[in-house]
Each structure stands twice: as C-alpha cells, then as structure tokens.
Amino acid sequence: MEEIKNSTWKPISLEHKLAFSVDCVIFAYDETSLKVLLIKCNMPQFKGQWSLMGDLVSVQEDIEDAAKRVMGKYTSYAHYSLEQVYTFGSVNRHPLGRVISTAYYTLFKFGEESLRQIDSDHQWFEVKDVKGLAFDHDLILEECINKIRKSLRQSPIGFSFLPEKFTLSHLQNLYEVVLDIQLDKRNFRRKLKKLDLLIDTGETQREVSHRPAKLYQFNFKKYRQKHLSGIHFEI
Amino acid sequence: MEEIKNSTWKPISLEHKLAFSVDCVIFAYDETSLKVLLIKCNMPQFKGQWSLMGDLVSVQEDIEDAAKRVMGKYTSYAHYSLEQVYTFGSVNRHPLGRVISTAYYTLFKFGEESLRQIDSDHQWFEVKDVKGLAFDHDLILEECINKIRKSLRQSPIGFSFLPEKFTLSHLQNLYEVVLDIQLDKRNFRRKLKKLDLLIDTGETQREVSHRPAKLYQFNFKKYRQKHLSGIHFEI
DNA sequence: TAAAGATATTGTATTTTTGACACTTATAAA
C-alpha cells in the first residue's frame, strides 16, 4: 500500500491506522408507528442484545457505498433516501478495538415491495420501545430519530415513506405518527395547498368501504426549483 | 494491538485499516465579514494552495479530542463552540491514500483575547473570497458555511461570536454579516424581546462618540430550559 | 332500496406574527 504522511511529513505510523464502519438505521412506517429494523448481536460482550445493521468499510470503498451495501442486503436501496447523520468516534465505543463509525438512516416506502427475506436474527421494533442496544447504538438511534423528525418538517423526506400516490390522510397520519403530534385536518390541508407541491392525479382510492379519497403525487421537480431559489419548506 | 473482528467473525484484514483525520473550520467575525483561517498546504500536489487545519486522529484519541487539539494550536479552545458537520469518505479525496475525514467548525469570540501567534503560513480570508482550496476543502468549507447559517437561525451559536456583553446593534450586525441579509432594526428588536432570552445588564457602552447602547447578556440557562421543553428558536 | 357506517372534504372567525416604515434621544466632538 502506498505510504501516507501526516501534516508534518513524517511517515504515518500504526497509531494512525484504524477501523471504520457504517451503521445503518432502517426506518419504516406502517400507519400506526415508526419502526426500526434491528439484528441480533452475536458478540459475547452483548449477548441477547440487538444492534443496528453495520459493517466495516474497506479501504477501496466510499463510505456512502458501504452504507448502500449494508442497506442493499435488505432492499433495493437505490430507490430509497440515504442520509448521513453523525460520526461516532469515542475511543472505547467498540469493545474489540478502535472503530470509528458513521451513522446513516434510510426510509422504507410504505406499500411497495417489502423487504428481502429477513431471517429470525432480524426483527422490526417500534422505535419508542427500543432500549438497551449493543455498543453505543442507543445513542446512534436517538440521534437518527432526532434528525429524521427535524428533516421531516423541513424537507420532503416524508414522501419516501409513502407510495408514489397517496391521500392527504395518509400524509397527515405519517406526520402525526413520526412526530408524535396531533394535527388539525383542515389546517394541515390548507398548509399543503399553499405549499403548492402536490399534483392531483385525478385518481381516487379503490375498494375502500367509505368515500374514496383523492390520490396525490409529490412534485419533486417543483420542489427542487423552489429549493434552489432558497424557498423555505416547513410543515 | 488487539484483534478486531468484523460482523462475520473473521479476523480483520488490512483492507479495513485506514487513516482518519479531522478538518477544522475556524470561523471568526470582525463586524464587517465572516472570516476563515487557512493554512498554506505544503504538499507538492497542492503547491500554492491553501487548506483547512487538520490532522490525523491517533488510535488512542477521541475524534472530538482530536478536533480540540487542532483548534488548540490557535486558541484556548475550551471556551468555544465545536460542532461536527459531516464526514467525507470518498476513496480518492486524499492523493496519498485512503483518509476519511470528519469536519468540525468553531467560532471565535469577537473582542476577546486574540489568536495565539500564527505564522506566515496562516492567514484569515473572507469566506466569500475563498476558492481553490487543497483536497476537497472547498466542499468541506461550503458544507460548514451552510451549517453555520442554518444553526445561527435556529440555535444560540451566534453568541459565541460576541463578547459576553453586547449591544443589540452588535447582534443584529452579526446576523446581517453572516447570513448576508438586511434586517429591520425595530422588527429585529421586537423578535428578540419576545424570545425573552436576553438579560439587560443595566450597563451601557463606554467611550463611544454617540448615544451609548445598553449591554445585554444571553441567558443560556433560560435557553436550556426552553430548549428542553421543546420550545423552538428561530431568528 | 333505504338506512347506517366510515372517512373525505370544505370555510370562517379570531388571534398571532410579520413586514414596512420615520422620528426622537443620548452622548462625544467640534
């Protein structure tokens, strides 16, 4: 391997070679709660505990590619959002040695094709019930939840949770569940109308035993235009 | 060194040992512009270019401690804010090998003791004039500027730029310079009064050749209380 | 086929917040 030198131009020592990983928080939303996918930790130090999905990053791999690779075990990640959240670098965060880790999260689309087969070592949990994860993963999850809540209000990531066409009630429910708040139906709809970022598809729901709702699509193109002109988004 | 195993319990290979650095963006504000401290890059690949301050993180060092160590060359960092911004992990971002780097920024207090002696290899630049930095530092700086602007509006980081006691005009000027906007004096003051986070010290400016302004302090304690109760801050 | 059940859709009145705008005041210097 080629030699790396530090800023004072001395050859890099072993002191400066360490392991680097990505930890991926896979969120999903099922109309009643925000869920996170966890895996059973097989390290003796964390026997019986669950952890986030993660893996070491190889020297020839971009960290974002590593995150996509980890996500890719569970879904066709290309369709989903992927956000870097924070990098955790305490010396003792990993019991087997120095591992710095960057956390990413992604959102699973509701109503589309489901996960690739997951074995009994994997399980979905409601985020509000999660506690006692291995490593510093409680902290990582907490930061990711904070970030997703902030982003949900200030960017259009929520639409990644929903199918391409959705009703206004679906959208409102998503906000209520993820943010854990109650919203007024009329005020919510007025706000979205003023944002002017939804396309009325002209279609309505099928096979529901009540008045069918109109289906909308998010207008990503118009959003990007507004975003580039510095127009603020807030729900 | 102890052996690290990856998630499939095979011994870790050299493929998973790499170098990790921190890059620090040191901002300062001098009443007329937002400035950033840069250092001349002494690598032949970037001859004549400037770069951010950074260094490799050693295996026994927390990444935040490494950032403080880098900052500490220039100031008594303990008093200053330190924010992690983003981690840059492209395979080819460093010409001498694989180096993943986490970016931090800090804000220098205006009007307090100045920098430790900096040599001719260091220089302050107005952020709006900076271009053509070494490595991917243009990108890193851009991300830090975006973050600082966002944080300035949504958290009380601006006060880290100011001396403990400041006038409302100082504060307004800070917002105008860093955000590159114009603010109405009366509306700005009304907003701050409603936030109810400033303490009137009872003191006024000394030795100014005009009507002396009142001096205020930021009420960090009250801010923390409000913040914990989920009350939103926005200027 | 009529009634019941379920969810969708819509408007108004009140309060709060924002944005635009100009004069008076306090101090130092001339």
Next chain:
DNA sequence: TTTATAAGTGTCAAAAATACAATATCTTTA
C-alpha cells in the same frame, strides 16, 4: 451650542396560525 453619530421606540396592514363542525361520497347492511 451646534453637529455628528448611532440608539431607541410604535403603529398599521397583511399574512399566517389556530380553533372549530357540518356536509359529501362511498360501501355495507338491514
């Protein structure tokens, strides 16, 4: 005492946020 300089202050109109309830449309069931 006059002048220069920045500090400090209030109102009106528009926009946004909040609180609140009746009607419409579809399916299911009696």
